Amino acid sequence: MYGLVNKAIQDLITTNYGEDKWMKIKEKSKIDIDYFISTEPYDDSVTYQLAIAAAQELNISVDEVLYSFGEWWVLKTSLQKYGGLMKAGGSTVKEFLTNLPSFHDRIMLIYPKLTPPEFKIDEKGENCLIVHYFSKREGLVAFMKGLLSGIGKMYETPVEIEHVFGKSSGEEHEAFKVSW
Numbered sequence: 704m705y706g707l708v709n710k711a712i713q714d715l716i717t718t719n720y721g722e723d724k725w726m727k728i729k730e731k732s733k734i735d736i737d738y739f740i741s742t743e744p745y746d747d748s749v750t751y752q753l754a755i756a757a758a759q760e761l762n763i764s765v766d767e768v769l770y771s772f773g774e775w776w777v778l779k780t781s782l783q784k785y786g787g788l789m790k791a792g793g794s795t796v797k798e799f800l801t802n803l804p805s806f807h808d809r810i811m812l813i814y815p816k817l818t819p820p821e822f823k824i825d826e827k828g829e830n831c832l833i834v835h836y837f838s839k840r841e842g843l844v845a846f847m848k849g850l851l852s853g854i855g856k857m858y859e860t861p862v863e864i865e866h867v868f869g870k871s872s873g874e875e876h877e878a879f880k881v882s883w
């Protein structure tokens with residue numbers, strides 16, 4: 704994944720737990736990289752190793768790390784660095800999620816080597832929809848839940864997120880019911 708992602712994990716940890724904790728996590732992850740360059744792609748294993756080391760050092764589960772990172776990615780990284788793009792996504796949770804399938808098309812103009820997620824949306828009335836998430840990567844269900852929660856917080860609209868089905872139940876992709 705692009706360095707932007709690893710840098711955002713670093714930001715989340717240093718802001719919430721301090722620089723020392725970050726140094727310990729980086730040491731534990733055994734990653735031999737001094738600093739991340741946003742626009743450079745890194746092996747996915749770097750991101751996973753950071754998440755695992757953070758979970759061990761903070762004494763929480765990897766899913767908890769990924770969930771917090773999902774919220775952080777929307778509310779801090781995306782809004783601060785790409786506020787214009789985020790605002791263009793819509794003015795309500797429903798609009799933003801309805802536009803999500805084409806969101807990373809625009810990101811690919813900035814990060815051409817992106818391996819983006821794919822989304823399909825099923826409308827289920829005024830206050831609910833299903834987000835279908837297709838990924839070449841594994842283990843990012845909790846990250847998705849955090850992202851969806853972050854999108855709710857971005858619009859000050861509390862959302863309920865239910866993981867309806869996924870690879871763990873033999874399906875080929877993940878589906879989330881989002882209600883507000």
Ligand code: HEM
Nearest residue numbers: 704705781785788810816817818819820838839840843850
């Ligand atoms: C301006 C805001 C955003 C930027 C710059 C951005 C950029 C990225 C980047 C760089 C990656 C790593 C993939 C790679 O390097 O190959 C990624 C992955 C991902 N993004 Fe975004 N993204 C943004 C917003 C969002 C939003 C709002 C969602 C909401 C659902 C989202 C969902 C994901 C998911 C689920 C992945 C994991 C990729 C996978 O499953 O393979 N992103 N994005």
